[in-house]
Amino acid sequence: MGSKAIKIALILLSASFVTIMLILPLVTVLTYSMRQGWRIFVSYITDYYTIKALNLTLLAAAVTLAVNTVFGIFSAWSITKFRFRGKQALTTLIDIPFSISPIIAGLVFILIFGRIGWAYPLMEAWNVKIVFAVPGIVLATVFVTFPFVSRELIPLMQSQGSEEEEAAALMGASGFLIFRKITFPHIKWGLLYGVILCAARALGEFGAVSVVSGHLRGKTNTLPLHVEVLFNEFKLTASFAVASILVVIAIIVLILRNIVEYRLKREDG
Amino acid sequence: MKRSILSKTIAGALLLTGVFTAFAGFASDNAAGKISITNVSYDPTRELYEQYNKLFRAYWLREKGQEVEITQSHGGSGKQARGVIEGNEADVVTLALEGDVDEIRKAGLIDAGWVKEFDKNSAPYTSTIVFLVRKGNPRNLKDWDDIIKPGVEIITPDPKSSGGARWNFLAAWAFSDRKNGGNEEKNKEFLKALFANVTVLDSGARGSTTTFVENGQGDVLLAWENEAFLSQKEHPGDFEIVTPSLSILAQPSVAVVDVYARKHGTEEAAKAYLRYLYSDEAQRLEGRNYYRPSNPNILREFKDAFNLDVKLVNIDDEFGGWDAAQAKFFADGAIFDEIYRRR
Amino acid sequence: MSGLKTPSGRLKRDVIPGFGLSMGVTLTMLSLIVLIPLASVPLVLKDYSLSEFWRVVTDRQTIATYKVSFSCAAAAAVINVFFGVLLAWVLTRYKFPGRRILDGLIELPFALPTAVAGVALTTLYSERGWIGYLFSKIGVKISYTTTGITIAMIFIGIPFVVRSIQPVLENLDPQYEEAAATLGASRARIFTSVVVPEILPAALTGFALAFARAIGEYGSVVFIAGNIPYRTQITPLMIMNKLEQFNYPAAASIALVMIVFSFLVLFGVNILQSKISEISRGS
Structure with a gap:
């Protein structure tokens, strides 16, 4: 053996x-x-409303990535590099969006910004729409993918320890310099994994967004919602065709990651 | 050093808050010149309204010389109603159940008396509950008595989570009620036997259809007539529709959401939009999309498509309206729960 | 020089700068996006009496759903940790054709909309599907049973475990393993004494995340579940049912129970995790 x-x-x-x-x-x-043939497949995925939904999905995913990457780095830094009381509670609070049923995740924003929510009069006064409009969709997507990046970084930075950073700090290096020169090179793969994970999840998020969207076609329908709507309209083939766009995007994202990873690792080597 | 930590913290916080408010900033619609209305509807009506919207747009341009843009929204009927209550600003709703529209009224968004605002209790088209069986009807299921026999496998959505599925339950109850001379206990036994045969209780109508059609579960699917037709269309030749001797008149309701329409200044167009559903052209369109036109003359034009011999009871006469039926059968701890608890 | 690990030298006070800024940003974002929204859930319950709350959350049918959800989620998480460690190990330690493809596929469950995943899995594991057909031959039914629910939960949970463990293994220098091997340690011994302590915190995280996610999952599980009351109904479906009856307080009550339970699980795991990583860093 x-x-x-x-x-x-x-x-x-x-x-x-x-x-x-x-x-x-x-x-x-x-x-x-592909059950109804290639031609029909193409007509499904080039449908006007499909394209609109795709654009909205990409927009929501882009904003989500930006927000969650910033949060991920800052939160992992503060949790792993310092000692303070309530650290476990903080870590757990960050994890909460994972454990919350997507339905509830959507519902909480309805309970704030919806007509029955406490912030509704304020929104009316400012003439701003959050839920049943694009900002609500972005917010719900950010919420459900919130811990992705930090969750990737925290165990990694924990297993790394902070001796090197402490040594650098004693030598008088600034926080950003320490991060850039010492921490970042160690965590860049983890960060990249987190970002990719977050992107994939943000693109496919359905439950929470479904609650806050209102399904207005061409306005607040994301691609996963469009899949669901088509499915419920007894158009199984069309709905799976649209779903395959998401699969293709995911595969492209994953290939990109592999290329970047390969390049960077060669530089290192 | 200490001071700069504090100021950086505050700066970071302010920056982030700014980003969020900026996002909140890009607000809703508004088209100049033309009018824009939103129709919040339920799932299988997409094709119907896609065609109807074209018809209405042409009509409105002819009548008023005004362009009208219609945004559609589709989803589960109850969920859509909830959306409107929670702030999805629909000008009109075209939902599956009177009860769902009435919830919007209870929330104060639709004026009282909406049921009488349009003809036929504000139901321009109707449907009913039928059986979808496999080709050749191998188990020879003709009526409600047949499907409660031991060994028959039934697929239906859960009346608790699917509004549409409540019609299935009520239709079976109405049948049993006639058969057993109004004996409530016997009716419960009948429904208990029926649900004992249910092998998969999906959360929605579409889930049930997939379970039955794609995954080959069960001998019979209890479905809305128009949805049964849609399944047949996606799989020509694989299924047959059986209309039982007695079923229920399912009336999808339409209403103007008065508060939102007033806010948007679209009341006139919204009313016209729903009223035009009763025109001859629109009625024919509804028939072609497998809904039974409410106009009896137009309905007769579709006598080859629909089984017009079926006896249809209606919910007001049979059950005293939605609220009463909801409370008696589907509320927590009511008859539906009892049926499962008694096993 | 990542191999620098001195057991001594833990400093009494933090010397690394940037605590204020990073904490400020973290707390602001956490509050805006997670905490304030979540605090709105109990607000719905303000008109609800404690006995009403209790009646809703301890209803017999609801309790049956807790049993289904929690037991299936736990089973799925255990299976996921096993295969997650295996996959992470294979992906980081071995070179073989198709490794990149295997690696790339792990995130697939995130990218597929849950409803699509649900329908696809249900089809695959029903008597008409490829796998379900094989199992039906030996009289095992998967779709529409708790087995099916567990399978759907494994599907949505696997990336959490793999991606938690993988970065740690990547950073774990194989030199240690090699050194242990040259000292004559057996393979099993190397794994349990060198590798396991290093990946244990990450594996626990993966377990907790997969578990918590599985409990809350709705879209992909509801199709394969069958939803028969007392047998195959999951808790999120109960929330949906309450919402469908416009009963916000009842929905929020059950939601609250789930949130609290998940919080406790995650909290416990986080404490465990930090204890372990402190021990393994050799203090």
């Missing part, structure tokens, strides 16, 4: 898990979306 045999066994086990759990569902989606 050499290490080679173990290696092959482990790889095969992983590969079969991924095949059964991930690849087969994906293949199912693609099979369905």
Whole structure:
């Protein structure tokens, strides 16, 4: 029983898990979306409302990424590099959006900005719409993906310890310099994973957004919502065709990550 | 050093708050010159309204010389009603159930007496509950008695989570009520036998259809007539529609959401939009989209498509209206819960 | 020089600058996006008496859903930790054709809208689907049972575990393992004494996240669940049912129970995690 045999066994086990759990569902989606032929598939994905929904989804994902990356770096830095009371509670609070049912995540914004919410009179007075409009969609997406980046960074920076940073600080380096020169090189892969994860999740988010969207076609319908609407209209094929756009975007994102990762690692080496 | 920490903290906080308010800033719609109305509807009406909106746009331009832009929204009926209550500013709603529209009235957004605002209790088109069975009807299911026999597998959505599924329950109850001479206990037994045969209780009508059609579960799907037609259309030749001897008149309701329409200044167009649903052209369009036109003359033009012999009870006469039916059957701890608890 | 690890030298006071700024930003964002919104949930319950609240959250049918949701989520999280560690290990330690593709596929569950994933999984595991067909041959039904619910939860949870562990393994210098090997340690011994302590905090995080996410998940689970009361109904569906009846307080009550429970699980795991990482850093 050499290490080679173990290696092959482990790889095969992983590969079969991924095949059964991930690849087969994906293949199912693609099979369905092509069921009525290529021409009809193309007409579904180039539909006016599909394109509109795609744009909105990309916008929401872009804002989400920006917000959550900033938050991720700052929160991981403050949690792992300093000692303070209530750290566990803070970490747990950051995790909360993960554990909240997407339905509730959407509902909380309705309970603030909706007609039954406490901030509604204020919104009316300023003539601003949050829920059932684009800002609400962005907000809901940010909420559900909020911990992604920080969650990726915290265990990583924890296992790293902060001796190097402390040494640098004793030598008088500023916070930003320490981050840039010492911390960042260690965490850049983790950060990248977090960002990619966040992007993938933001693109596919359905539950929370569905509650705050109002499903106004061409205005507040995101791509996953459009998939759901088509599905509920008894258009299974069309809905899976639109879903396959999301799959393709996800695959593009993942390829990009691999290229970036490869380049950066070669620079290092 | 100390001072700068504090000021940086404040600066960071201010910056972020600024970003958020900037986002809140890009506000809603508003088109100049032309009028814009939003129609919040339920799931399977998309094609109907896509076609109807074209018809109405031409009509309004002819009549008023004004361009009208119509934004559609589709989703589960109850969820859509909730959206409107929570601030989704629809000018008109065209939902599956009178009860859902009435919730919007209770929230103070629709004026009282909306049911009588348009003809036929504000239901321009109707539907009913039918059985969708597999090709050749292998279990020979013809009526409600057949589907409660042991061994028959039924697929229906959950009346608790799907408004539309409440019609299924009520239709079965009405049938049993006739058969058992109004004996409530016998009716409960009948419904209990029916739900004992339910193998998958999806949360929505579409989920049930997928379960039945795509995943091959069950012998019979209880469905709205128009949705049964849509399933047949997606899978020609695989399924048959069986109309039971007695069913229920399902009346999807329409209403102007008065408060929002007044706010947007679209009352006139919104009213006209719904009234025009009763015109002959629109009625025919509804028939072609598998809804039964409420105009009896137009309905007769579709006698080949719909089984017009079925006896249809209506909810007001049979159950004393939505509120009463909701309280008696579907509220927490009411008859539907009891049926499951008694197993 | 990432291998620099001195057991001594823990400083009594923090010397790294930037605490004020980073904490300020963290707390502001957390409050705006998470805390203030969440505080609005109990507000809905202000007209609700405690006994009403209690009646709703301890209703027999609701309790049956807790059992289904929590047991399936726990089973799914355990399975995910096993396969998550395996996948992370294989992806970071071995070079083989198709590794990048395997790596890239891990995030797939995030990118697929949950409803699509739900429909696809249900089809795949029903008697008509490829996998469901094989299992139906041996008399096992997957779709519309708790097994099906667990499968859907494994699907949505796996990226959390893999992506929690992977960066840690990537940073863990294989030199340690090699050094241990040259000292004659067996493979199993190396794994348990060198690798496990390092990845344990991350694995716990992965477990907690996968578990918490599985409890709350609605879209992909509801299709495969069958939703038969007392048997295959999940808790989020109960919330949906209450909302469908325009009963906001009842929905918020059940939601509150779920939030509190999830918070406790995550809190416990976080404490455990930091204890472990302190021990493993050799103090």
